[in-house]
Amino acid sequence: MPNKPIPTVGHHFSDILICKQKAWLHYHGDSRLKMKPPARLRAMQVEGQHLEAQIYETRYAGAVKIPGIGTKSNIRSDKTIDAMRKGEPAILQGFVETSLGNGTIDVMERIGKDPGSTVGYSYRVGEIKRSEKLMTAHIMQVSWYTELLEQAFGQKTREAFFFLGGKDDQVHYENLENYRTDYQATKKALFELRDKEEGPGPHLMPACQTCDWRGLCMPQLLTENHPSLLPDLTQNHVMVLKSMGVKQWQDLDTVSDGALTDLGFNTFSIALIRKGRENLGNSYAVLRNNFRAELFDDAAYVSLEFEELRARHRQEDDGHLRPIRIHWTDGENIHSEEIRYDIQGNSQVDLMSLSRKSMLVLYGGADLGAFARIYRQNCQGIMPRLFDLLRFIETHVHVPFVGLELPYVLKHITHKEEKTEGAQRVAAIRVTAEWIARSL
Numbered sequence: 001m002p003n004k005p006i007p008t009v010g011h012h013f014s015d016i017l018i019c020k021q022k023a024w025l026h027y028h029g030d031s032r033l034k035m036k037p038p039a040r041l042r043a044m045q046v047e048g049q050h051l052e053a054q055i056y057e058t059r060y061a062g063a064v065k066i067p068g069i070g071t072k073s074n075i076r077s078d079k080t081i082d083a084m085r086k087g088e089p090a091i092l093q094g095f096v097e098t099s100l101g102n103g104t105i106d107v108m109e110r111i112g113k114d115p116g117s118t119v120g121y122s123y124r125v126g127e128i129k130r131s132e133k134l135m136t137a138h139i140m141q142v143s144w145y146t147e148l149l150e151q152a153f154g155q156k157t158r159e160a161f162f163f164l165g166g167k168d169d170q171v172h173y174e175n176l177e178n179y180r181t182d183y184q185a186t187k188k189a190l191f192e193l194r195d196k197e198e199g200p201g202p203h204l205m206p207a208c209q210t211c212d213w214r215g216l217c218m219p220q221l222l223t224e225n226h227p228s229l230l231p232d233l234t235q236n237h238v239m240v241l242k243s244m245g246v247k248q249w250q251d252l253d254t255v256s257d258g259a260l261t262d263l264g265f266n267t268f269s270i271a272l273i274r275k276g277r278e279n280l281g282n283s284y285a286v287l288r289n290n291f292r293a294e295l296f297d298d299a300a301y302v303s304l305e306f307e308e309l310r311a312r313h314r315q316e317d318d319g320h321l322r323p324i325r326i327h328w329t330d331g332e333n334i335h336s337e338e339i340r341y342d343i344q345g346n347s348q349v350d351l352m353s354l355s356r357k358s359m360l361v362l363y364g365g366a367d368l369g370a371f372a373r374i375y376r377q378n379c380q381g382i383m384p385r386l387f388d389l390l391r392f393i394e395t396h397v398h399v400p401f402v403g404l405e406l407p408y409v410l411k412h413i414t415h416k417e418e419k420t421e422g423a424q425r426v427a428a429i430r431v432t433a434e435w436i437a438r439s440l
């Protein structure tokens with residue numbers, strides 16, 4: 001039996017639009033098995049918090065703010081009702097709970113007196129989103145909050161509003177009546193999923209890279225030889241293929257190109273799937289796109305070492321951390337050099353051998369940015385092309401890594417726990433790039 005489902009909340013609506021298994025796990029999964037968000041997602045969450053704080057300060061200074069999730073839900077709910085009864089013009093982080101579920105609402109704006117509402121006023125829901133575009137998931141979420149307000153207090157409001165990220169500081173109003181059919185269908189699907197004893201199962205997709213449940217799903221996909229380990233297969237494709245006897249990726253050998261064409265795959269996709277199947281058989285990387293076989297020819301692999309304690313005290317004026325050592329290799333030998341700094345803070349290191357390479361492969365934006373800075377300070381002329389292997393994997397590699405941090409990637413390739421610090425990091429980058437090169 002799965003765990004008793006938690007109450008439905010706003011993010012269940014975005015979950016189900018991304019991955020049904022994610023929505024099911026958020027109802028029934030053991031939250032202790034959730035993984036921490038990766039660094040990129042954490043940075044985006046911090047951006048979202050800054051945007052929220054900025055909007056609260058500039059537009060809602062002095063508004064009532066309900067305590068957050070550290071406070072008991074009945075206290076949060078009582079404080080929200082109290083503020084509504086007083087007819088507060090704006091309520092931030094209002095908490096509404098009904099038998100259907102609950103919601104924490106970024107902003108509730110008073111519309112006016114409402115004799116039909118048990119608190120005497122009706123309120124309009126507003127959400128703050130860091131994304132520049134309004135998405136279906138945002139509409140579903142505010143529709144849910146609006147329904148909770150209707151259920152709890154009898155108010156009937158059909159309008160909601162959004163503050164979006166980006167340069168546009170306009171408020172976006174939406175008539176939720178236009179989305180009623182989609183919302184009702186999504187809610188029905190969500191509640192049906194909630195009431196199921198088993199989830200639909202994982203499916204490898206780009207969203208897995210940042211999902212809380214990747215630690216649970218990725219090993220399961222590997223153990224099951226799941227067909228979604230092949231690129232370009234949607235959940236619907238896998239369902240139809242299952243009915244044709246394809247239960248594992250190896251079974252796709254029994255499906256002709258003609259049958260794949262009938263399923264809607266074009267020639268490019270079929271070639272990609274066949275190539276993916278071949279690579280899986282060889283334990284190579286599976287790619288979502290085609291690349292020239294010479295991608296890593298004449299490349300050198302580079303990593304930087306930041307000494308944390310020293311770096312904290314020696315941040316450059318622009319806030320960037322200073323690397324203290326560089327490691328690089330284009331073959332078996334690893335070269336390491338200390339990076340010194342003059343009194344003006346300019347780095348001093350010999351990068352002559354690297355300047356002759358056509359491409360330098362690094363892992364992640366921090367190394368890439370720091371390397372570009374020290375290169376400009378130490379070498380004249382054109383910088384070799386800098387290639388971010390992390391970004392490449394994020395975008396083009398279709399493999400169930402538990403995380404995109406180098407230790408996870410290396411473990412997937414070598415099946416061993418290996419250190420990826422100091423000079424070992426550059427060796428790990430080379431092993432990863434060579435593994436991808438074999439699959440091209």
Ligand code: SF4
Nearest residue numbers: 019202203208211217
């Ligand atoms: S890791 Fe992937 S398959 Fe699993 S719940 Fe998350 S998005 Fe779905």
